[in-house]
Amino acid sequence: MLTAPFEFRRASTVNEASDLLQQGTEVKLLAGGHSLLPLMKLRLAAPEMVVDISGIPELHGVSVHDGVVTVGAMTRHVEVAQNPVIQAEAPLLSKTAAVIGDVQVRNRGTIGGSLCHADSAADLPAAVLALDAQMVVSGPDGIRKIPASEFFVAPFVTALGAREVLMAVEVPAMPSDAASTYLKRPHPASGYPVIGVACWVGNGGTSVKMAITGIGSTAFRAVEAEAYLTEQGVNASSIGEAARLAAVHAPVEDDVTGYKRQLVNVYVSRALHQTMAGKD
Amino acid sequence: MPEVLTTVTMTVNGQSVTRSIEPRVLLVHFLREELGLTGTHVGCDTSQCGACTVLLDGEAVKSCTVLAVQAQGSAVTTIEGLEGTRLHPVQEGFWAKHGLQCGFCTPGAMMTAAYLLSQNPHPTEEEIREGLDGVVCRCTGYETIVRSVQQAAALMSEASETSGAEEVG
Incomplete structure (x- = not known):
């Protein structure tokens, strides 16, 4: 199946992605593509422009600081499942990522892409809600944090603004006896x-x-x-x-x-x- | 919208290829139609069945759900590239243990199996079944595929013991 035609761009910074988001009414960000591309193939989505954000360095990486695990939006499910820091500090997130789709899907799909797609039948929303995670979001007015409890507004609708880009998910480390x-x-x-x-x-x-x-x-x-x-x-x-x-x-x-x-x-x-x- | 072509360069089975394509061309169509590598099959075309599985920078992915432009600068291995100077142990395993009947899912099943063994050279039966979760086969009931992967794992560890090499294939 072919998607509708679109203009393809690559963003190298979050600001660039945010700027591209205002260039048309129908601009979509492409992370791993495992939510967006199936929709586009079915022509349920037909964006005029697709912006590949996979090469933005700020969206990559996993770290822990002051009891908070920061997972970059581009982190693929396979890494969320296997990363030793996430396994140690927020094992519920790893366990959830480990059973998303299948091996091939986990190799491509990303935590940020899945959360922003906000499918009501996705696995990850349960984990980020139970962990009281925060979405770190960058937009024209700078960076803000959205609690998971306020992020999922309706099926396929999030609290993200039109020009906002999810940068990372912050997960409070679970207690050591959890x-x-x-x-x-x-x-x-x-x-x-x-x-x-x-x-x-x-x-x-x-x-x-x-x-x-x-x-x-x-x-x-x-x-x-x-x-x-x-x-x-x-x-x-x-x-x-x-x-x-x-x-x-x-x-x-x-x-x-x-x-x-x-x-x-x-x-x-x-x-x-x-x-x-x-x-x- | 006017058709705007994008130039994409990637390495496929060890050879660098460059083409001008529409951005909406899927990796599986790029491989089959631009490069004539028809070993990679299109099954469900909805990221379920795994017949289109290839290795993208060493990782098993469903090429019906990857744009060719997303593979820019990457190394892709298809079923045509699995064989070196001799059959890959996975191919030998499928041959010896009758891991296919109609053969439609086989390229994807083999690429998924090769990926599994690259990550875990000595999988348990349960790990093999979990590793093949993303492959749908309507003929075999999976039993012979599991045996084929077990055979491949045995061949690979035999070969590494003989040669002392870390990896085979």
Whole structure:
């Protein structure tokens, strides 16, 4: 399949990419291309200009400083999965990246591209929400940070401004005692999660964070379940009630048969049991 | 929009190639139509099936989801470039263990297998199955493909023991 014709440019700095974004109404940034190109091939997107940002040095690299892991927007899923710094400081992010798509997809797709595409069935939104990550964004007015909780506005819509470029994702390092799980039920054909649950428990059980993707119109935090588990502690009996709370409060639509809430109940329960068993 | 051609230069199977192309040309079409390397197949054309898998700077990628202009300055290896002076161990493995029936997915399966073994020379069966997750085969039920990769791994470690070399192929 051929995409519609477009003008191809390469940006070598973030400012250049930001400037190119205002040159037309339909300008798209191209990172790894594993979200944008499929859309363009189906002609669901037909940008006039495509700007390759893969060569921008500022978008590359992984570092840790003062308890915050900074992951460059161009970091490919395979590196997020295998990078020793991310594995040590934010293992939930690595575990999530490790089960995106398949080997070939992970070799090309990037963390920034996936997050900006904001597919409601993507894996990564669950992890960045559960980790309270911040999106570092550069635009005409300088650099600002957008909390993950405010970034995903609607399916395929983010809080990014028209001329803003996602530079990096900042992830607070997880506590050293944290146990975490990303559990997904992949759709058998697409590999996208029908449901994906990202959760971690740390600080002696006083920190419990959980986010769910795939099943709602955007990924969401299971705040009622988190609050209950923080109060009750995470154990075999509290997990059942937490899963029920997550299911009851999940913002799912078109669930006449109750199948989606049932999936939430079952997968939250399984993810928590796996976390407590120290499995991943 | 008027058609604007872009010049792209890359190394394909060890040879430098330069062409003027429309930016919308996919890497798989570049390989097949510009270079006549039809070993790389187009299967689903939606990044699912893996028949179009090639190595881009040593990494397995689905060439139906890469623009040729994104491979600017890169080294691409296709199934035609897998064989050196003799068959690659992956090719020998597929031959010996009947890793194909109709053969349509085979170039992608072999490139994916070659990538897997370059990253992990001694994979477990589970790791082989995980490594081949991005390849869809409608004939074999995957059993013979897994055996083929195991055979290739054995051939490669045999060869490295004999020659003392770190890598083969």
